[in-house]
Amino acid sequence: MTIVGVYRPPNLCTVTNFVSEFCEFLEDVIPQNSNLMLMGDFNLHVNDGTHATSEFKNCLFLLGLHQHVDFSTHIGGNVLDLVITEQENGVKIKSCEQGPFLSDHCVVKIVTEIKKENIKSETVSFRNYKNIDKDAFSEDLKSLEIEQIDINEYVCDFENKIQVILDKHAPVTEKTRITRAPKPWFSDSILEKKKSFRKAEKTWKRYKKPEDYHSFQNARNKYFMEIKKVKKQTFSEKVSELKGDSKKLYKFVTEITGSKVQNPTPSGESDNAIADSFADHFMNKISKIRESLKTYPNYEPSVKNVENQPKFDELSEDDVKKIINNMQSKSCELDVLPTVVLKMF
Structure with missing residues (x-):
């Protein structure tokens, strides 16, 4: 404060x-x-x-x-x-x-x-795949046995057993971290001057010498001047970038000045009532569109002759490995094994 x-x-x-x-x-x-x-x-x-x-x-x-x-x-x-x-x-x-x-x-x-500004804590869950023992992990994968015949049961059993192996070699770890809202104007030059400013401040508080206090003042002034210069430059570039788009420009000015923004949602008895009102509005629009299209003839697409697909060649194990290694190392939560883990073997 x-x-x-x-x-x-x-x-x-x-x-x-x-x-x-x-x-x-x-x-x-x-x-x-x-x-x-x-x-x-x-x-x-x-x-x-x-x-x-x-x-x-x-x-x-x-x-x-x-x-x-x-x-x-x-x-x-x-x-x-x-x-x-x-x-x-x-x-x-x-x-x-x-x-x-x-x-x-x-x-x-x-x-x-x-109110603490732009600071919040959140808990994230992750697996440390880098420290997996490759030999032990490979042995567990080789010993994997699935006896299901139905394809759905097979996939379900496979995912469950892979999950058990992953929990053994790379268990889920939780970590709490502090996050702050990004500040686009906080550059490397500001960070360096901030470090110099804090270092000079500690030196002055420790030794209490006049020359140390003078150095502290100079470092502090340079730090604040750098913030002012970079902020002005960043905001000017942003305003120039939004030139011609009054809606985005108004939103940007509102954010940096801290002006209050009124809630644009309509008033209603409850959230459910508002949702029902929206649904009725769009259902009525759909009904009107369908009613207006009754006089138009039905669309009949033209028939096209499409050649049959050629026969697929059977891939070898080496071909599959080559395809996997050429894939981008991207994964989502639905992947049983992340791509980065597959490329390790």
């Missing part, structure tokens, strides 16, 4: 200049931080409806931010103290309430709920 404290002295600059500079600041700080929260005394009358405050609110909307304070925070009745967070994938404000007036400003009490 990144918290930014903001204070604008009322006589330091005009409201228009502050809004302009604050929007530029947001464009820099949002891509570099997650779980971002901005709060403080903005000395900005967000409820007065002036052009500057309208620009301020529009800037927050375009950047996917939301301002939570909707009550007066000053004894004059104005909303001057603000709490701003990202609309999506950020800090969730459960409540924002007015507290006591300790001075001419009141306390703003907020309760937050922080």
Whole structure:
């Protein structure tokens, strides 16, 4: 969670200049931080409806931010103290309430709920085929006996016995791994600068020397500048790529700004009711199409003379091995033995 404290002295600059500079600041700080929260005394009358405050609110909307304070925070009745967070994938404000007036400003009490961003754990199952003892595996395959006559029973018995052999030599192993949503802008150059930044940080924390702190600052600034440059380049290329396709461009802008997307599904009493409504709609369309085609003559395909297939030659064991070895090593869950295992023997 990144918290930014903001204070604008009322006589330091005009409201228009502050809004302009604050929007530029947001464009820099949002891509570099997650779980971002901005709060403080903005000395900005967000409820007065002036052009500057309208620009301020529009800037927050375009950047996917939301301002939570909707009550007066000053004894004059104005909303001057603000709490701003990202609309999506950020800090969730459960409540924002007015507290006591300790001075001419009141306390703003907020309760937050922080969501871990783009991180989840999942359990995967796999077999370690690389460590199979080829000789022992081959012996078990040679000793495989199937006495079924019916082809369906034969296949079922074969699959079951192969499964037992696989469980013996390459048992199923489960592993829990952490996955994160892909970040297309996270390049190798950013990774190298991140390593340098962390290394310099550890050195400074260990020795506390002024020169180490200076090196740490330089590495940190280079890392953040590289993120800003690569993000800008990546997003610009993506926008150029989507030029002319307003639907995809809108979806992309919505994703990177964190804007909320309304559920496009129709309302209904239940999911079953909605599904039945969809089914009735398409059944009616099919009935109308069939009704309109009754006046058309039935299609009769022309008869073609097709030559009979020639007789297939019997393949030898070597021919089968050659075919298997020339196959791509692709498999699916329905394969009894993966192609990569077959090619091992």
